[in-house]
Amino acid sequence: MPDSKRPNKAIKVVIVGAGSVGVTTAYALLLDGLASDIVLIDIDRNRALGEVMDLSHAAHLHKARVRVGDYEDCENAAAVIITAGVNQKPGQTRLDLVKTNYALFRDVVPRVAHHAPDTIIVVATNPVDVLTHAAYKLSGFPRERVIGSGTAMDTTRFRHELGKHFGVNPRNVHAVIVGEHGDSQLAVWSLATISGMRLRDYCTAAGIEYDEKALEACATRTKEAAYEIIRRKGKTNYGVASVLVSVLQPIVTDSDAIMTVSRVGSYAGVEDVALSMPCKLNRHGAYQDVPLLLSEEEREALRRSAQSIKDVITSLEEHLKPAEEKAEATEKPEQA
Ligand SMILES: NC(=O)C1=CN([C@@H]2O[C@H](COP(=O)(O)OP(=O)(O)OC[C@H]3O[C@@H](n4cnc5c(N)ncnc54)[C@H](O)[C@@H]3O)[C@@H](O)[C@H]2O)C=CC1
Numbered sequence: 637m638p639d640s641k642r643p644n645k646a647i648k649v650v651i652v653g654a655g656s657v658g659v660t661t662a663y664a665l666l667l668d669g670l671a672s673d674i675v676l677i678d679i680d681r682n683r684a685l686g687e688v689m690d691l692s693h694a695a696h697l698h699k700a701r702v703r704v705g706d707y708e709d710c711e712n713a714a715a716v717i718i719t720a721g722v723n724q725k726p727g728q729t730r731l732d733l734v735k736t737n738y739a740l741f742r743d744v745v746p747r748v749a750h751h752a753p754d755t756i757i758v759v760a761t762n763p764v765d766v767l768t769h770a771a772y773k774l775s776g777f778p779r780e781r782v783i784g785s786g787t788a789m790d791t792t793r794f795r796h797e798l799g800k801h802f803g804v805n806p807r808n809v810h811a812v813i814v815g816e817h818g819d820s821q822l823a824v825w826s827l828a829t830i831s832g833m834r835l836r837d838y839c840t841a842a843g844i845e846y847d848e849k850a851l852e853a854c855a856t857r858t859k860e861a862a863y864e865i866i867r868r869k870g871k872t873n874y875g876v877a878s879v880l881v882s883v884l885q886p887i888v889t890d891s892d893a894i895m896t897v898s899r900v901g902s903y904a905g906v907e908d909v910a911l912s913m914p915c916k917l918n919r920h921g922a923y924q925d926v927p928l929l930l931s932e933e934e935r936e937a938l939r940r941s942a943q944s945i946k947d948v949i950t951s952l953e954e955h956l957k958p959a960e961e962k963a964e965a966t967e968k969p970e971q972a
């Protein structure tokens with residue numbers, strides 16, 4: 637981050653979960669210099685302590701304190717990032733993790749909310765959209781202060797793929813992935829631009845072929861990137877860590893960046909669900925939607941994505957109902 641944008645007041649960031657994603661995020665934060673106080677919380681305190689000892693030897697580039705903490709340390713944090721939870725095994729989908737990680741959120745989120753009622757919660761644990769919705773309900777926070785990393789990760793991967801395809805810097809590719817951070821995500825082709833031109837026009841202007849098949853392959857590689865990486869190395873950590881720092885930057889610097897992050901709302905007619913659409917971020921959190929003029933086909937794909945997340949939320953709520961309530965519901969005589 638440029639020095640002119642660097643905040644000059646103390647910024648505390650708490651990371652719950654000192655596993656692979658948590659510590660890589662702490663490391664990325666240290667290198668970026670965004671936070672002056674980084675606190676790691678983990679049930680395995682000894683491991684967290686080892687990570688902190690190692691990380692503190694990387695704190696010479698930007699002056700920052702790194703320490704192990706507990707939930708009381710969330711007080712006055714600019715943000716609390718939740719990365720605790722199980723991750724996918726090769727072949728598992730993100731949605732396969734839902735029951736285990738929801739149980740963990742029931743323990744963690746109320747404690748964060750109790751000690752840091754004004755903070756912004758940033759969720760990375762998968763399935764990130766379902767758990768962003770859970771964190772919203774469990775914290776009682778307004779929706780702008782519960783943000784899922786969502787498809788900010790997929791948008792970054794998509795721009796990387798398109799940048800490689802067209803031979804331009806990914807920063808100059810304006811294209812987004814919206815919907816679920818998962819299998820039902822969609823690439824918004826109708827609004828993708830390079831140098832202010834739609835991709836077809838850019839190809840015409842640059843005298844190159846518009847190769848629809850190759851572009852579709854970019855979206856497929858984006859969607860399947862995590863599966864591919866997990867098959868090879870068992871986890872993903874660098875991409876998401878850098879994305880989490882990018883989500884924190886506009887919060888800490890109050891800079892109104894537009895990002896595709898997950899938050900609770902109504903999307904394509906599906907109510908009370910969390911998914912990613914572009915929205916503006918600043919010190920208040922993800923405070924404003926940036927509406928997209930989607931094509932009919934894209935809107936329908938977004939509705940399907942929203943519905944698939946909603947179905948998981950509904951089945952989770954069903955699973956959590958007390959046994960008596962479930963029995964009562966099945967025993968009720970049908971109304972004439
Ligand atoms: N949103 C995204 O783009 C990405 C999300 N993830 C997700 O992040 C999560 C974490 O992944 P990894 O760091 O690879 O897993 P990991 O297994 O390396 O780390 C998880 C950590 O959580 C800790 N933990 C477990 N229960 C806890 C509790 N109740 N309180 C505090 N800490 C607790 C464990 O001790 C462990 O250190 C997974 O759900 C994974 O799917 C991973 C990569 C990208």
Ligand SMILES: CC(=O)C(=O)O
Pocket residue numbers: 730762789862872876
């Ligand atoms: C694991 C995961 O969600 C990702 O790397 O996208």
